[in-house]
Amino acid sequence: xxxxxxxxxxxxxxxxxxxxxxxxxxxxxxxxxxxxxxxxxxxxxxxxxxxxxxxxxxxxxx
Numbered sequence: 001x002x003x004x005x006x007x008x009x010x011x012x013x014x015x016x017x018x019x020x021x022x023x024x025x026x027x028x029x030x031x032x033x034x035x036x037x038x039x040x041x042x043x044x045x046x047x048x049x050x051x052x053x054x055x056x057x058x059x060x061x062x
Contacts, residue, residue: 006029007026007027008025009026009049010024010025011024012025020042021038022038022039022045023038024037024048024049035052
């Protein structure tokens with residue numbers, strides 16, 4: 001069970017054709033709240049994760 005203020009974040013990384021792919025999934029217990037991003041750049045992934053975590057703290061919006 002997820003309470004109203006929590007967010008689940010799943011990070012999956014794998015290699016495909018010599019490059020790294022990183023998928024970030026985020027969502028809450030609300031219907032249709034799921035968001036998904038796919039990256040090849042680690043800096044971009046870290047920026048998105050920071051933004052998602054910021055929304056959990058109520059500082060920024062995704």
